[in-house]
Every structure is written in C-alpha cells, then in structure tokens.
Amino acid sequence: MRNRRRRVIVGLVLLATAVAVVAPFIGMERIAPSEVLRPAPDSVEPAIFWQIRVPRVATAFVAGAVLAVCGMAFQAMFRNPLATPFTLGVSSGASLGAAIYVRLGVYFSVFGIGGASVAAFVGALAAMATVYGLTRARGGFSSTTLLLAGVAMSFFFSSLILAIQYTASLHDSFRLIRWMMGGLAMVGYGSLLNILPFALPGIAILAFMTQELNLIATGEDLAASRGVDVARTKQVLFFAVSLAVGGVVAICGPIGFVGMMAPHMCRLMIGEDHRALFPATLLFGGAFLTLCDAVGRTVAAPAEVPVGVITALIGGPFFLWLLFRRGDIGLG
C-alpha cells in the first residue's frame, strides 16, 4: 500500500515536471529549446517564451492545482462525489463578484492586488457564507439539499451575470464572455502575482488539514468523537477554499471540471487517505490544466480554444469511460 502510494506520487511528480517543462515550447508557434537557450541576436522567440509562455504555464498549473484540491476538500466535507466549488456556487459567486467589478468600471487595487481578484474573493466568500449558513440553519441540511441549493445559487448568480452583461457596453460584454469561458489567453506575470497571494495561503491551509479531512469524510459525528472541532474546521476550510478559488476565478474565469475530475482520478490511483491524496491531486490538477491549455493553444492554431472548453472536452468522456469501467467511485 505504502509502496504503491510512493510510486504514484513519484509518477505524478515526473508527469507534472514533464508537462511544465514541455508546455512552454508548445503553442501557435512551436519554439525549439535551442532557440531559447542560444537565441539568435534579433529573434523574438526568447521573448515569447519568457514573457508569455512561462507565466501562462505557471498560471495554468497553479489554477489547476487550486481547483483540484478545493474540489477534493469539498468532496470530503460534503461526503458527496459531486460537491465542488463549481457545483456549490462558489465559482459563480466569484464570477459575479468579478463581473460586478468590471461593470462598475471603478478600477482599484489593494497592495498591488487587482480589484477583480478582491471582488471575486468577496463573491466567493458570500456564496460560501450562504452555503455555510445553510449547513447550520435548523440543525443542518443533508448534503443533497446543499448541492441542490448550490446549483440553484449557481443559476441565480449566472443570470445576474447575464443581466450585468446585457447592460454592459459592447467592449465590457465581450471581455466578460471571454472570461466566463475560462481562459488563460491574457495572463502574464502580473496575473500570476495576482493569483499567488490567494492561492498559496489557501493551498497551505488545506495541506495542514489532511487528517481532519480524513475524519470529516467518515462523518461529522465520528470526526467530533475523534476530537475534531468540526464547526471550526469547516469554517477554516470554507475560508481557504473561498480564498484560493476566488483568486483563481478572478484571473482565469470559472474553469469547470478540474475540481470534480482530478480528485476522483487520484482516488482511483492512490486511495482515500487525504495525506497522500492531497499531493497527488495537487500535481494531477496542475498538470491536467497545463496540458489542456497547451492543447487549446495548438488544436485550432492560430486561433485559441479557451481552456474551460478543453477541460470539459477532454475530461468529460475520459471521466465517463473511467466511471463505467470501474463501476463505482468513492464517497458514494
């Protein structure tokens, strides 16, 4: 068991490294390693590589990792394979926050962090607080009820976003649509620096709570009986997820599917123990989104397919195949 875990983690580290190293060379214009290492005097390739591709790949990796581990955390907390920041309305809350920010046209920044990120975080936190309030109200609701509430909230937020879009100028409206598709086309080092202050603390908090996630996945009563302060732990987890997802959604838009698929893929490979599942999911999610983005840059070159479209196109059928092959996945 332990050897198998080690093998899977080592395999994922190698995969993630390979993807991260190769991806910057791939795109509308393929760049040969020699062009970067020993550039010709007046070539543009090194600039494309260092100024566009590298920050883009780094952003994709961080975004994929964040969405995957947040999905993992939600699946454990709600003991439901469909629970993700996406299905519980956190992503759409973040989207709404960012959409309102764009529509209002008041551009501000806090300590160099863009206002869109802050607005998305506030939106994510508001959605999260609603879900959390529902888990507390009247002695709590079943996770099925919460999921339904999350879906309802998603639709509600989405129609608000549509309304905002409808009243926006043509320019803002186009920006919103492109952003809603989930894209990494416009990112640079600035975007990466905007994501990291949200993503890193969020991921770090989750990394320290893998044992609590294990226990909560066995049921809240059992977790409490084993010494987990369930209410406080859930507050911290909700906060960490809002922070990380808000930061990612503000820059990349609501990218779906990674959060649901990556943890399940890793569960099938490595089992349920979150102490091993967390690093596996982090690496797999990061590598998967980086790969999807690389594919999106090349399949229809010179045009680009938004990464959100690719994740669902690749991930959907693959996930279905996996489901029907195995018959069942965990946490049912």
Added chain:
Amino acid sequence: MSDLAFDVAGLSVRIGGKPILREITFALGAGRSLAIIGPNGAGKSTLLKSLGRIGIRAEGRIDVFGRPQHQYAQRALARCVSYVPQADGRTAPFTAFEFVLMARYPHLGAFAHLTHEDERIAREAMARAGVAEFATRRLDTLSGGERQKVYVAAALAQEARAILLDEPTTFLDYRHQAEILQLVRSVQSEAGLTVLTVMHDLNHGALKSDHVLALRSGTAAFWGTPGELLEGGRLEEVYDTSFDVISHPETGDPIVVPARGFV
C-alpha cells in the same frame, strides 16, 4: 467522589427550539456499564452524543471524569470518551486499517504526524476486536457485522477511558451480535473501560449491565439496576406495552418477551 466517569445534572437538549431531552440526572462510576433504553424517539442517541459533545451541545452540568465538559477541548474530550455510531450503512471507502489508525488523532499534537507507535496500537486494537484480517479491505466491502467490529476496534485504538456505543448490535446476525457483546463486556472487565450503550432490544445485554437508564419522551423514566427494572410494572411504564420475564433454560438469566401482539 472523584472516580465518577459521568456526573450529569439537569442535562437538557433543544434542537431547533424543540426540546429533545429534559433535566436528565445520573452519575456513573468509572469502569461501570450503563444501558440506555427506551422507546423510539425517546432521545437515547441524543443523550449519548451530548455526553461526548458529538454534534450536540447540552445545557446543564456534565462532568466527565471529574472535570466539567466545557473545560475540555474537543481533542482532550476524545482522549476520555470514544464513540461507536449507529450502523447507518454509510461509510467512506477507507481501508479498515486507515480507519482504525485515524482514531489516534486525539493523541497527536497540532501538525504532528502519525507514528509507528500509532500504527502498532491500531494493529493491536484490530487484533483485539478480531478484525486484523480485514486490515487492507475497504470498509464498504465489509459486511455489517465485520464493519461494526472495525468501528469498535477504532474506538479501542482511541484509548479513551469511556466508550459510547449507539445500538451496536442492531441489524446484526446472531453470531455477530454475540461477538460484539462479548467484546464489549471483555473490554469493560479487563481494561476497566466505562461502557455506555444505547440499546433497542433489552436482551442485547441491557439486563447484564451494572445500571439501566430508561428514557421516555426526553425524560428519565427509570434509573437503577436491571433487577429493579424488572420489578412490578416498571418496564410497562417505559414502553407502554406489557412484557413477560422468563428465564434462560441453561443460564437462568432473565429474558424479556413482549406479552401480546407478537409471534
């Protein structure tokens, strides 16, 4: 008296404004066993959970091993009180060993990792409960009886001085019922654990425990020994139906059977 496991006075629980338990008072010595009985909806599980502060906060005084419950952090409380939930058929797909090992959580400091010592204790607890062979099996592939024994093993690995069991034998076949009852009784007598068990069927060991607490509509209807419970009409008061008490043909132990309307 400082050797009381639980000293409870005026324990009340309201859930969503609705009173579930009212003014429960009892004291249970360390190392003794208590059966909590009563009809459906009497509040038995709620009482059990409130003693371990498991998703339920009760009003009133609850002293656990001589200290007010509210002075315990959840982890410290879990080092004193472990819990085996009602078998609801829902389990996370951990392996049995992973699940038992997790019960070592209350003994870890913040940010500390599980050690080989924890693994050794988990293995010992599994051997004690007779489930060592299931170590690498996923919980959701075990039968109800096997799984219940794994749950008891986890509670043992937690190394608490008191164990709360919520209907541990309901839904189990006869062999597993007997094995669980025997296991629980042996940990009480050998390890000196305090055992509190919610029971649906009086013949599942309630009449063998040191004390019986009967609940009815959220209040204590009876507190005493099993012998006192069987005296004049007390069972009838608790359950609102008539019983006959017969003797086991070999051991002579009392067995409670409903008087009418059955068989």
